[in-house]
Amino acid sequence: MKLTPLTKKFVLHWGEMGTKWGINRTVAQVHALLFISPKPLNAEEIATTLAVARSNVSTTLKELQNWGLTKNVHVLGDRRDHYETQKDVWALFQVILRERKRREIDPTVALLHEVVEETDSQGKDDDYAREQLGKMLEFFESATACYAEMEKLSPTSMRKLAKMGGKIGTLLG
Numbered sequence: 670m671k672l673t674p675l676t677k678k679f680v681l682h683w684g685e686m687g688t689k690w691g692i693n694r695t696v697a698q699v700h701a702l703l704f705i706s707p708k709p710l711n712a713e714e715i716a717t718t719l720a721v722a723r724s725n726v727s728t729t730l731k732e733l734q735n736w737g738l739t740k741n742v743h744v745l746g747d748r749r750d751h752y753e754t755q756k757d758v759w760a761l762f763q764v765i766l767r768e769r770k771r772r773e774i775d776p777t778v779a780l781l782h783e784v785v786e787e788t789d790s791q792g793k794d795d796d797y798a799r800e801q802l803g804k805m806l807e808f809f810e811s812a813t814a815c816y817a818e819m820e821k822l823s824p825t826s827m828r829k830l831a832k833m834g835g836k837i838g839t840l841l842g
Contacts, residue, residue: 670706670718680705683700695719698719699726699729700733700739702719703715711744711747739753740754757824766820
């Protein structure tokens with residue numbers, strides 16, 4: 670695949686943004702390339718297009734599969750694995766949100782439950798910390814419950830909800 674100035678700019682930017690989000694630059698660039706590619710790509714095409722080592726592409730594709738962001742597809746007449754990513758940006762957002770929740774929020778909620786229970790068995794010295802951690806736990810539980818409801822929505826419904834924007838705030842008063 671030949672990158673045009675437009676596609677090259679996007680792939681480079683997505684890689685840069687990936688590092689700000691805590692994601693390896695190459696992982697983000699491969700994801701960007703698959704997103705803008707009109708057809709599934711094999712690992713060799715990805716390596717050549719991005720000028721990265723084939724071994725790096727293999728590791729990157731495994732990471733993207735672990736996130737649920739890419740899948741293998743078969744191309745008639747070609748024995749190699751080809752890869753593609755979700756093209757619907759709303760569905761893509763849901764996959765990323767689900768995985769970040771699993772990797773970041775769920776362990777935090779579990780830890781907060783644990784430390785709040787531990788502080789309950791301690792003396793008065795921990796009253797302030799217990800109160801603060803309880804507030805944080807309540808926030809995360811509320812946010813997680815909200816997320817659970819949002820996760821039930823289809824990408825189309827999420828798009829409609831997002832377009833409502835300020836109307837929701839007006840409705841809530």
